[in-house]
Amino acid sequence: MRGVAARSMPTALLYLALIAVHAGEVHAGEDDDAAALTLTGASAPPAAAGSAAFFAETAYTEAQPRAGGSADAQRLSLEGSDDVRFAPQWRFVFADRLDLDWSGSWAGSQQVNTLKQAYLSWQPAAELLWDAGRVNVRQGVGYGFNPTDFFRAGALRSVESLDPNSLRDERLGTVMVRAETLWTNGALTALYAPRLARGPDNAPLSPDLGATNAAGRWLISLTQRLAGGFSPQWLLFGTDGGAAQAGVNATTLLGGATVAFLEASAGRSPSLYAEALDLPGAEALRARASAGFTYSARNKLSITLEYEYDGAAPGRNGWDALRAGDPENYGRYREFALAQQELTTRQSVFAFAAWQDLGLRHLDWTAFVRVDLVDHSRLPWTELRYHWSHIDAAIRWQDYVGGATTDFGAASTRQTWQAVFDYYLAL
Amino acid sequence: MFERRMVSAATGRPLLPLLPLLPLLPLLICCTVCASVCADTEDAGGARDAQQILAESDAIRNPNHSFGLTNTLTEYHNGHQTDTSTLQIYAKADTASGQYRNLIRFAAPARDQNKLMLKNGNDLWFYDPASQASVRISPQQRLLGQAANGDVVTVNLAHDYRAQLAGEEDVEDGDRVQHHCHKLNLTAAADDVTYARIEIWIDSGNQRPAKAKFYAESGQLLKTAYYRRYQRELNVERPTETVIIDGLDRQWVTIMRYTDYAWRDVPDSWLQRDYLPHFKP
Numbered sequence: 001m002r003g004v005a006a007r008s009m010p011t012a013l014l015y016l017a018l019i020a021v022h023a024g025e026v027h028a029g030e031d032d033d034a035a036a037l038t039l040t041g042a043s044a045p046p047a048a049a050g051s052a053a054f055f056a057e058t059a060y061t062e063a064q065p066r067a068g069g070s071a072d073a074q075r076l077s078l079e080g081s082d083d084v085r086f087a088p089q090w091r092f093v094f095a096d097r098l099d100l101d102w103s104g105s106w107a108g109s110q111q112v113n114t115l116k117q118a119y120l121s122w123q124p125a126a127e128l129l130w131d132a133g134r135v136n137v138r139q140g141v142g143y144g145f146n147p148t149d150f151f152r153a154g155a156l157r158s159v160e161s162l163d164p165n166s167l168r169d170e171r172l173g174t175v176m177v178r179a180e181t182l183w184t185n186g187a188l189t190a191l192y193a194p195r196l197a198r199g200p201d202n203a204p205l206s207p208d209l210g211a212t213n214a215a216g217r218w219l220i221s222l223t224q225r226l227a228g229g230f231s232p233q234w235l236l237f238g239t240d241g242g243a244a245q246a247g248v249n250a251t252t253l254l255g256g257a258t259v260a261f262l263e264a265s266a267g268r269s270p271s272l273y274a275e276a277l278d279l280p281g282a283e284a285l286r287a288r289a290s291a292g293f294t295y296s297a298r299n300k301l302s303i304t305l306e307y308e309y310d311g312a313a314p315g316r317n318g319w320d321a322l323r324a325g326d327p328e329n330y331g332r333y334r335e336f337a338l339a340q341q342e343l344t345t346r347q348s349v350f351a352f353a354a355w356q357d358l359g360l361r362h363l364d365w366t367a368f369v370r371v372d373l374v375d376h377s378r379l380p381w382t383e384l385r386y387h388w389s390h391i392d393a394a395i396r397w398q399d400y401v402g403g404a405t406t407d408f409g410a411a412s413t414r415q416t417w418q419a420v421f422d423y424y425l426a427l
Numbered sequence: 428m429f430e431r432r433m434v435s436a437a438t439g440r441p442l443l444p445l446l447p448l449l450p451l452l453p454l455l456i457c458c459t460v461c462a463s464v465c466a467d468t469e470d471a472g473g474a475r476d477a478q479q480i481l482a483e484s485d486a487i488r489n490p491n492h493s494f495g496l497t498n499t500l501t502e503y504h505n506g507h508q509t510d511t512s513t514l515q516i517y518a519k520a521d522t523a524s525g526q527y528r529n530l531i532r533f534a535a536p537a538r539d540q541n542k543l544m545l546k547n548g549n550d551l552w553f554y555d556p557a558s559q560a561s562v563r564i565s566p567q568q569r570l571l572g573q574a575a576n577g578d579v580v581t582v583n584l585a586h587d588y589r590a591q592l593a594g595e596e597d598v599e600d601g602d603r604v605q606h607h608c609h610k611l612n613l614t615a616a617a618d619d620v621t622y623a624r625i626e627i628w629i630d631s632g633n634q635r636p637a638k639a640k641f642y643a644e645s646g647q648l649l650k651t652a653y654y655r656r657y658q659r660e661l662n663v664e665r666p667t668e669t670v671i672i673d674g675l676d677r678q679w680v681t682i683m684r685y686t687d688y689a690w691r692d693v694p695d696s697w698l699q700r701d702y703l704p705h706f707k708p
Contacts, residue, residue, distance in 0.1 A: 032677035036670055037603055037653060039503050039680055051707075053540050081556070083541070085707060095557075121705070126694040129705055138559040168558035180701070187701035223701050229549045231700070253549050255618055257567040296568035298643065356569065361509055389536055426537035 052082040052427035059160070059420045063413040071413070075160065076100045081117075091121040095136075097170060099158045111204040112158040117173045129180045134207075136173035137191065139221065139235060140263050140290075141249045144350030144370060145308040145343060147265040147288030148247035150219060150237040151193075152341040154200065154211045159338075161418075162398065163368070163381060164352075167341070174212040185225035193217045195240065216240035235265070243268035243283065257296050264289040272312040273322065276336030277329055286311035288342075292350075300356040308350060310343035319345045319374050323405040334410065344407045345374035362387050370408075377402025377409045392422040477590035477611050483634040484627070485583045488654075489527065490661040493519040495691035497534075498579055503680040512536055515708060517693045518581035524548065526587070528698045529580040532708055543706060544570060546580045547698050554703040561700050566621050578621070578671065578683070587620045588613035598628045600637035601655025601670050606630040608637055622649065636666065641674075648674035660688040 057077040065071055081095035095116040102109035119133025140146030144164050155171040178191035197210030217239045225231040235247035245267030252260050266287040274281025292306030314322055322330055337344045352368040367382035378401045385394035396418040402409025495517045502510040513535040518527045529546045533539040543554040553570060554561045564570070584590075593610045600606055608628035615623050623644040628637045639652045650673055654666035667686070673679035697706065 033651065033653070033672055034603070035506070036503075036672050036677070036680040037601055037655075039501075039506070039670070039682060051541060053537065083556075083707060091707060123705070127696050136559045141563065165558065168560050180705070182696035182699070182702060184695040185699060187696075187699060189701070223699070225699070229547075231550065233701075251563040253563075253565060255565075256620065257565050259563050259565050261563065294565070294568075296565050298567060298649075300569050302568055361504065387538065390538075392538070422538075424537035424540075426535065426540040 050427055051084065053080070054425040054427065055079040056423045057420060059418055061416055061418045063416040065412055066414050067412075071103070073101060073103045075102075077160065089123050091123075092119075093121060093133075094118050099160065099170075101158075113205045114157045114170060114172055115207050116171065119173070127182045129178075129182075131178040131180075132176075134173040134175050135178060135191075136171065137176070137178070137219070138168065139233070139247070139249065141251050141261040142263040142290035142306060142308075143292070143294075143304050143352055144306050144368070145288075145290045145310070145348070146263060146341075147290060147310070148233075148235050148249055148263050149341075150217070150235070150245065150247070150265075151212070154214070154339055156339065156341070157208060157211065161396070162379065163366075163383070172208060172212050174217075175209060185231070187221075187223045189219070189221045191219050215242075237265075237267075245269070254293070258293055260291075260293040262289070262291045264291075266311075269312060271314070271318075272310075272337055272340070272342055273314060273318070273333055275312075275340075276333045288312065290350075302354045304350075304352040306350040306352075308343055308348045310346055313337065313343045313346045314374075315346045316374050323375075330405065345372055347373040348407075349373060358384075360386075372402070372407040375402065375406040377406035379408045390424050392420075392424075394420040394422070396420060477592040477609070478585055480592075480609055480629055480634060481588070481590040481611055481613070481627070482583075482585040484629045484636050485585050487633075487635055487663060487665055489518070489581050489583065490663070490665075490688070490690075491520075492690055493517075493692045494661060495687070495689050496685050497687040499684045499686065500579070501682045501684070503682070504676075505678045512539065514579060516579065516581065517691055517708075519693050519695070519698065520583075521548070524586070526583055527581040530693060530698060530706065531579060532706070543703050545698065545700065545703060550700070552700045552703065554700075556704075559704055561703050563700075584613060584625070584627070587616055588625060589616050593626070595631065596628060598638050599653075600635075601653030601666070601668060606635075606637045607632070635664070650674050660685075661690065 176193035196213035247265035400411040613625040624642040627639040
């Protein structure tokens with residue numbers, strides 16, 4: 001027993017030491033809590049900001065052209081927006097963006113103005129709204145490709161980044177009349193956008209009505225919350241002289257950390273290639289879809305994986321033939337696909353990650369990669385961003401990887417670096 | 428032989444240090460059985476009481492009609508202020524489920540101005556006016572720095588959690604005033620809530636929440652909250668500040684201050700994704 005007692009003594013001392021350490025931790029925790037409770041919070045809550053906002057961005061880009069050497073470019077973007085209620089039932093919504101791009105000297109700068117929104121809104125009852133003017137209508141639950149976002153076609157005047165979020169921020173609205181009626185857990189929207197011009201106008205300050213209103217278009221959408229909180233959105237879209245396209249958007253929660261989404265549209269239409277080259281192509285039933293999920297970890301990392309399908313874009317055989325064919329037609333097709341914000345080929349995968357406070361408060365990391373599943377070219381993009389109260393500083397990198405005529409390998413630049421400074425002001 | 432047998436199956440470590448307790452084993456077993464029987468007996472009645480206590484505490488944190496308030500979040504790290512943001516919150520109880528639906532407008536900082544977050548049951552949507560994009564997010568996805576989305580929305584804990592009375596304790600609230608409290612253990616009744624488990628201390632005299640600890644499914648402490656600065660708002664004495672201390676880094680503190688309480692009725696039809704582009708406070 002003496003032996004047992006002798007062996008137990010160091011163990012007992014160890015327990016005592018552990019208890020002391022644990023007690024120390026408890027006391028340290030209590031001390032931390034006590035220190036936290038001496039903090040008083042903001043001396044006075046900041047006055048609630050109004051609705052007007054101003055945003056300025058300056059960017060310096062260093063690119064590596066495929067031809068060799070290097071090229072630099074600079075950009076200044078200015079954006080203002082407001083949402084003014086000037087009578088109890090009336091509002092005016094406005095948003096405009098001006099991009100100034102130059103390389104070397106300011107003298108050769110190019111200006112592009114994008115009138116994002118300018119419309120009147122009338123709400124005669126809580127459940128009824130009418131809007132008239134240039135409205136930025138955006139549909140869809142996908143991240144990288146939105147087949148139900150029917151008003152995306154032709155809406156980009158200036159492409160400053162291939163980040164899908166930037167593409168959404170920088171687009172034109174469409175001139176339309178829109179009516180929306182709502183009820184508990186449901187809404188019905190109908191809109192008509194008339195034809196106002198023949199085609200796009202590249203004049204720097206043009207409202208460019210032809211980019212978005214070159215044909216009459218209409219849309220009806222219906223949302224109804226069903227059992228279990230499932231709220232799909234159904235859409236029907238049409239253009240003057242074209243067949244109607246049906247669409248659906250649906251999301252669901254998988255546990256507490258994952259959202260799954262599905263976005264799809266289908267209808268009779270010519271192929272993208274026939275549309276691009278104004279060829280008399282036969283219309284056929286074609287479907288477009290994007291589906292995936294977003295997982296959010298507790299450490300503020302969110303990851304999205306999305307599969308994208310565009311039935312109007314060429315598959316492997318069509319794409320190979322297009323690449324091997326007339327270079328002019330190939331170029332026209334690519335330009336058209338970009339302007340319409342369609343996939344260049346039939347299938348791709350899009351992976352997106354965002355990490356807030358990456359090892360350092362206010363340091364955010366964003367990255368995506370788009371992989372063309374038809375020709376296996378890819379576009380990786382990443383951004384590291386630090387933000388202060390009104391200013392952000394960011395550095396971006398992107399790389400076009402692939403053979404000379406592949407989806408991403410055909411870009412004139414191979415790799416670009418960009419330094420960006422943003423300024424935000426709320427008025 | 429004896430030593431080789433006395434090994435913990437779970438850890439493989441010798442159990443010899445427990446040998447001196449062997450004579451007390453019958454007594455220990457007896458006490459454990461008694462405690463278990465007593466706990467079971469209390470459980471049936473205690474669980475109901477605990478749920479009622481929690482509901483009464485919810486009623487102190489949350490007005491019983493549709494309301495609005497301003498929530499100013501101030502973040503500190505190592506005692507230095509690092510961030511501040513302001514949210515305008517509109518909350519309305521769902522008559523069917525009893526849970527609150529929330530519409531939240533980001534008023535500051537400038538970068539986030541006019542962004543919106545909607546919570547209607549499992550539906551959590553984030554709307555950015557710059558892109559007109561509405562994105563569905565999960566309860567775990569964070570938009571507000573340290574504070575989880577579930578921290579800023581109005582939540583009836585009694586609706587989302589099963590409460591069990593875990594005893595009576597004297598604890599300090601956020602004003603460092605000591606209260607004699609019921610300690611309740613809350614376990615999630617659904618898998619889409621922000622926290623898997625909560626410990627909350629509620630004043631046994633007036634049902635005011637004094638302190639709470641929030642845990643992940645793994646058992647890890649995520650944050651500690653202290654309630655303080657009780658003031659009369661919308662006819663009831665309510666906590667107008669919550670101090671949140673991060674569970675991993677206790678030097679990371681967020682103070683949520685609630686001001687501008689007002690009765691505000693938001694139509695039911697506005698609490699859906701389709702209305703977000705039209706919302707104007």
